[in-house]
Amino acid sequence: MREDQRFDRIAGMIEDRLAGMTYEEIGNKYGISRQRVGQIYGKYNRYNFKAIKECGCAYRNIRNWMNKNSVERTELIQMINGNQVEPTTAEMQRFYAILLGKKRMPDMMVGRLAEITGMSIDFVLEIG
Numbered sequence: 411m412r413e414d415q416r417f418d419r420i421a422g423m424i425e426d427r428l429a430g431m432t433y434e435e436i437g438n439k440y441g442i443s444r445q446r447v448g449q450i451y452g453k454y455n456r457y458n459f460k461a462i463k464e465c466g467c468a469y470r471n472i473r474n475w476m477n478k479n480s481v482e483r484t485e486l487i488q489m490i491n492g493n494q495v496e497p498t499t500a501e502m503q504r505f506y507a508i509l510l511g512k513k514r515m516p517d518m519m520v521g522r523l524a525e526i527t528g529m530s531i532d533f534v535l536e537i538g
Contacts, residue, residue, distance in 0.1 A: 420450055427451050469509065471536050475527045483509060490522045
């Protein structure tokens, strides 16, 4: 399953739960146990899934900056890389996982984002 499909599936589970479905109903819909649904919901519920899904970024201040400046994820990745070359698929997947909050953001990327956005490092790293 591709990363974006997996994320859409998890977001769908969260949305179903917020719509009132039980863990068991969601588990039946997605072919997993109700316990697994509870684990997924517990892990991902702290994020604002609608905003993350629309923008593809778990970092609130980066997401707001991207929206304000009409910057897509691909453009942001190119800015971070400091070039105009189209990122490879592997680079895109790695950066998506980082922006979604699934992998630790490397110090180099934090510094580059602070430089690009004009934010402090602590402000860049704020998740929500």
